Amino acid sequence: MYAIGKVTFLDNLRKQVLQVVLILTLAAVASTTLLSFFDMGIQIKILKDLSLAAILFCGGILAITVSVGCIPSELQNHTAYPTLARAVRRGDYLLGHYFGVCATCFLCTAIVGGVFVGILGVYEHSLDVPVIIGMGYVFLEVAVLAAIGMLFSVFLSPMVSATLTLFVFLLGQIKVTYLHGAIERATVPVSKQIMQGFYYLLPNLDCFSFKDALVHNIPIPSSFLVLVAVYAIVYIGFLVSASGAILSRKEI
Amino acid sequence: MSETILAYPAIRCRDVSRSYKLPKNKTRIAVDKLSLEVPAGIVFGFLGANGAGKTTTIKMLLGFLRPTTGRLEIFGEPCDEHTTRRHVGYLPEQPYFHPFLTPRQVLKTHTELLGLSRTESINQIEYALEATRLQHNKDLPLSKLSKGNQQRVGIAQALLGSPRLLILDEPTSGLDPIARHEMREIIANLRTEGRTVFLSSHVLSEIDTLCDQVGVMNLGKLVACGTPAEIKQPQGAVQIVTTHLTPSAEAALVEIGVHIEKANQALIQASENHVFAVIRLLEDAGLPLISVTPNAETLETAFLRLAA
Numbered sequence: 001m002y003a004i005g006k007v008t009f010l011d012n013l014r015k016q017v018l019q020v021v022l023i024l025t026l027a028a029v030a031s032t033t034l035l036s037f038f039d040m041g042i043q044i045k046i047l048k049d050l051s052l053a054a055i056l057f058c059g060g061i062l063a064i065t066v067s068v069g070c071i072p073s074e075l076q077n078h079t080a081y082p083t084l085a086r087a088v089r090r091g092d093y094l095l096g097h098y099f100g101v102c103a104t105c106f107l108c109t110a111i112v113g114g115v116f117v118g119i120l121g122v123y124e125h126s127l128d129v130p131v132i133i134g135m136g137y138v139f140l141e142v143a144v145l146a147a148i149g150m151l152f153s154v155f156l157s158p159m160v161s162a163t164l165t166l167f168v169f170l171l172g173q174i175k176v177t178y179l180h181g182a183i184e185r186a187t188v189p190v191s192k193q194i195m196q197g198f199y200y201l202l203p204n205l206d207c208f209s210f211k212d213a214l215v216h217n218i219p220i221p222s223s224f225l226v227l228v229a230v231y232a233i234v235y236i237g238f239l240v241s242a243s244g245a246i247l248s249r250k251e252i
Numbered sequence: 253m254s255e256t257i258l259a260y261p262a263i264r265c266r267d268v269s270r271s272y273k274l275p276k277n278k279t280r281i282a283v284d285k286l287s288l289e290v291p292a293g294i295v296f297g298f299l300g301a302n303g304a305g306k307t308t309t310i311k312m313l314l315g316f317l318r319p320t321t322g323r324l325e326i327f328g329e330p331c332d333e334h335t336t337r338r339h340v341g342y343l344p345e346q347p348y349f350h351p352f353l354t355p356r357q358v359l360k361t362h363t364e365l366l367g368l369s370r371t372e373s374i375n376q377i378e379y380a381l382e383a384t385r386l387q388h389n390k391d392l393p394l395s396k397l398s399k400g401n402q403q404r405v406g407i408a409q410a411l412l413g414s415p416r417l418l419i420l421d422e423p424t425s426g427l428d429p430i431a432r433h434e435m436r437e438i439i440a441n442l443r444t445e446g447r448t449v450f451l452s453s454h455v456l457s458e459i460d461t462l463c464d465q466v467g468v469m470n471l472g473k474l475v476a477c478g479t480p481a482e483i484k485q486p487q488g489a490v491q492i493v494t495t496h497l498t499p500s501a502e503a504a505l506v507e508i509g510v511h512i513e514k515a516n517q518a519l520i521q522a523s524e525n526h527v528f529a530v531i532r533l534l535e536d537a538g539l540p541l542i543s544v545t546p547n548a549e550t551l552e553t554a555f556l557r558l559a560a
Contacts, residue, residue, distance in 0.1 A: 003361045004365075010353075014352060078346070078347075081316070082347060082406070082409055084314075085340065085344075086366065087335055252316045
């Protein structure tokens, strides 16, 4: 798993999309330093709001683009053959790739996050620990996205996988606020059940976002943080297990 | 070598079929009731025209495809179990690796996949690099290596872990004549070490010289299996070579009804029925017998007969 993850990580670092997204995100975060015409308090709020959104954007784009392509491209150009001809379980092969994708996303979010925390530290003259924890949960959200992308990639083309993953990402953001209400208002029993099925299958991505709390310095209960972390791990475990089961049956 | 492994043939296929569904309720049969046993410790050549079912069979052996019917085993273990592949080293046709990796990094990755210790990994990598003459290029990215050297990397990774069975798909593809010769030496050495080599190749001269047994596929069926000599049909003639014939000896041979070609030596083509008569005649004439060789078709003509 480690060997496969390492190669995946090194391969992803060479992708142009990673370099472009990283540069753009760093530019967006750094551009907040140009907002000196605002009051410092407002400037910090804008910095936190924009930077956390930028980190999610950066991580999300990378998670989708690298996760939907890594296994299909290896199967298509046959670089998977020498690896899968070894005594390697397909599930371990997939898990190695997933860890490689997560390592790539972690590195990029850490770079952008490091710049963000650095700028924030200059403004606040201290290390903002809640912000660092908040960024950790942004990475968890990105890890969930990567697992979704990888699940689609084992049986769909990269383009379709990317589209569906983005679709799930958007639905996951509005799941609690809008979908729940739509289910409540549904009158046809069959459609209500179908919608409920989708509701529970869809990830609740909104729960990973503590942007508003961080911007307005609202404390977040640690029990809630633990619950969200456990939810992420269980959901990722479910997705990766399903992906591994599908890949195990796939003929190459 | 494990005695348990030696008790089983290296490869056993029992009534293996693989078919693909096509549009309009049609079916394409890629492999049709293949039954094959490859004993351990030999070099087995697997021949067939393009589309004959060789690659499909290899993919089923490696668990990449499932057979529609039948069973495949490697050293008695089912091919669909991932643990079975711990005995196997595989060289795909046109091996692909990540172009940014160096040969040493590719081999290191594969030693990690094999779960080798650090010391064993270093030893295996050095052995594989030396066996494939890659020491001078071991730290160059694959993107900068020639196709032949990339093929050597493929061979090197197949050698890692001392596999009991090597499945080599076109191992000399893209190699220059010197490298082909080195590859043949590697395969011969593997046989000496007691390993089994399952070799798919279109270079029939190599198959003829290297392989202990040969299997010929045609349209998904195994149409012939045996030693190269058994595959090739004898053509019912014997070539006898002697020195220059005396006029009387030549006249006597013509009377028997044999064909004579004269150059530096006299080549006499005699049927099986006339062999002893010719030998006695040459002995009576005091002429030396340089060689007596039965004529058989070449592996190429045998292949064309079986698979065309």
